[in-house]
Amino acid sequence: MRRPEGGWQGKRVVLGVTGSIAAYKAVELARRLTQEGAQVQVVMTRAATRFIAPLTFRELTYREPLVDLFDPPPGELMRHVHVAEEADLLLIAPATANILAKMAAGLADDLLTCTFLATQAPVVVAPAMNRIMYLHPATQENLAKLARWGVVAVGPEWGPLATGIEGPGRLASIDQILAAAAEAIDRGQGLVQWAESADLKGVRVLVSAGPTREAIDPVRFLTNRSSGKMGFAVARAARARGAEVTLVTGPVALADPPGVRVIRVESAAQMRAALLEHFLQCDVLVMAAAVADFRPRQQAPAKIKKGEHQEGLRLELERTEDILTELAGQRAPHQVLVGFAAETNADLAQARAKRAAKGVDLLVLNDVLEPGAGFESETNRVTLLHRSGQAEPLPLMSKEAVAHQILDRVVQLLATSGPTS
Ligand code: PMT
Numbered sequence: 079m080r081r082p083e084g085g086w087q088g089k090r091v092v093l094g095v096t097g098s099i100a101a102y103k104a105v106e107l108a109r110r111l112t113q114e115g116a117q118v119q120v121v122m123t124r125a126a127t128r129f130i131a132p133l134t135f136r137e138l139t140y141r142e143p144l145v146d147l148f149d150p151p152p153g154e155l156m157r158h159v160h161v162a163e164e165a166d167l168l169l170i171a172p173a174t175a176n177i178l179a180k181m182a183a184g185l186a187d188d189l190l191t192c193t194f195l196a197t198q199a200p201v202v203v204a205p206a207m208n209r210i211m212y213l214h215p216a217t218q219e220n221l222a223k224l225a226r227w228g229v230v231a232v233g234p235e236w237g238p239l240a241t242g243i244e245g246p247g248r249l250a251s252i253d254q255i256l257a258a259a260a261e262a263i264d265r266g267q268g269l270v271q272w273a274e275s276a277d278l279k280g281v282r283v284l285v286s287a288g289p290t291r292e293a294i295d296p297v298r299f300l301t302n303r304s305s306g307k308m309g310f311a312v313a314r315a316a317r318a319r320g321a322e323v324t325l326v327t328g329p330v331a332l333a334d335p336p337g338v339r340v341i342r343v344e345s346a347a348q349m350r351a352a353l354l355e356h357f358l359q360c361d362v363l364v365m366a367a368a369v370a371d372f373r374p375r376q377q378a379p380a381k382i383k384k385g386e387h388q389e390g391l392r393l394e395l396e397r398t399e400d401i402l403t404e405l406a407g408q409r410a411p412h413q414v415l416v417g418f419a420a421e422t423n424a425d426l427a428q429a430r431a432k433r434a435a436k437g438v439d440l441l442v443l444n445d446v447l448e449p450g451a452g453f454e455s456e457t458n459r460v461t462l463l464h465r466s467g468q469a470e471p472l473p474l475m476s477k478e479a480v481a482h483q484i485l486d487r488v489v490q491l492l493a494t495s496g497p498t499s
Contacts, residue, residue: 097125228272276320306330406437
């Protein structure tokens with residue numbers, strides 16, 4: 079489990095719980111944080127108390143959950159300011175569409191919304207709601223607005239919801255929420271500081287993610303194991319640092335990151351077209367997609383019948399365009415380019431040659447055979463290869479943390495790149 083540097087011991091976490099069917103999962107969150115040594119102060123909305131009894135949280139956190147704004151214990155004034163000032167982190171899980179709307183509107187009509195407005199601690203929300211409510215433009219705009227302010231959203235996940243229908247809206251896993259919370263504590267920035275110091279504010283970042291699908295016939299295709307998690311993490315992290323982000327992604331089962339323009343494509347040719355269209359307007363390109371290197375030379379117009387190929391089927395493949403090399407050939411002096419390399423052996427000499435051949439400023443090398451790294455995992459272990467030839471190995475960390483490491487280098491590269499056109 080990802081923990082803050084120095085662990086959870088003594089960290090003061092305000093855990094906001096709102097009125098969602100997923101409220102019962104906040105019990106496990108409170109239990110895990112308390113077990114790890116955090117001081118957990120639960121703040122519940124009135125609606126949350128209809129789903130779960132405050133008593134449950136009191137028994138697990140050894141603290142009385144707070145609900146009422148106007149009912150302070152004897153000797154305590156201005157409860158919201160007190161709770162807000164004490165916090166190292168405000169974590170709202172589950173976060174309903176309603177609380178997100180109130181936060182985005184700056185309303186302060188209960189203890190939790192007052193705490194949000196009065197805190198200088200980092201804020202993490204874990205949305206959970208019905209699929210239609212989540213996809214509603216109102217909710218998406220509220221999430222985008224909150225992301226612009228520096229609120230970190232974790233999830234929701236794609237999966238079966240309380241209604242039985244599949245879609246985005248399910249609360250992220252407890253491990254994911256704890257990892258996002260730990261990262262937020264380590265970054266240590268509240269929204270007010272964030273607004274003052276977002277280091278990619280106004281920078282236009284183009285990110286690619288996921289696999290591509292190369293059609294064999296209308297029902298079959300060639301693809302690879304990319305889940306899109308790495309590229310989506312880069313898009314989320316860039317957005318959280320104030321960038322204007324466009325994400326071009328192949329087919330993945332991930333919900334759109336709030337505040338990010340998402341373009342969904344299938345094939346390498348479609349990914350190339352989308353990236354070419356947006357490349358000239360970007361300041362930074364981060365190419366995390368696992369683009370197919372080969373595609374069937376011909377796509378059968380109808381389903382290939384196995385009965386007609388008793389001896390087996392021979393597919394002829396042709397090379398796809400190398401998108402990154404093509405884009406690098408068109409780059410303007412101010413643009414910063416980051417490529418990835420998925421290798422099954424971390425050969426630094428080969429990787430250095432690949433960085434030079436691709437014409438990028440930074441190459442992120444991952445050995446995809448290493449446990450916890452590369453495709454599909456929540457974590458990654460990468461080596462950053464710089465123009466100077468320097469190889470900078472990073473320890474195993476979440477893909478979100480890798481994304482921030484990459485963006486830290488991008489900020490440095492932007493400072494030394496040519497003038498912005
Ligand atoms: O999506 P996840 O499950 O989170 O997994 C993350 C990841 C393993 C996909 C990611 O970390 C990663 O390594 N992405 C690059 C994968 C890849 O295609 O590597 P490559 O060595 O084949 O390509 C090198 C670079 O050229 C990459 O930036 C790639 O996007 C780009 N490329 C490749 C082929 C092609 N036809 N056009 C390209 O632009």
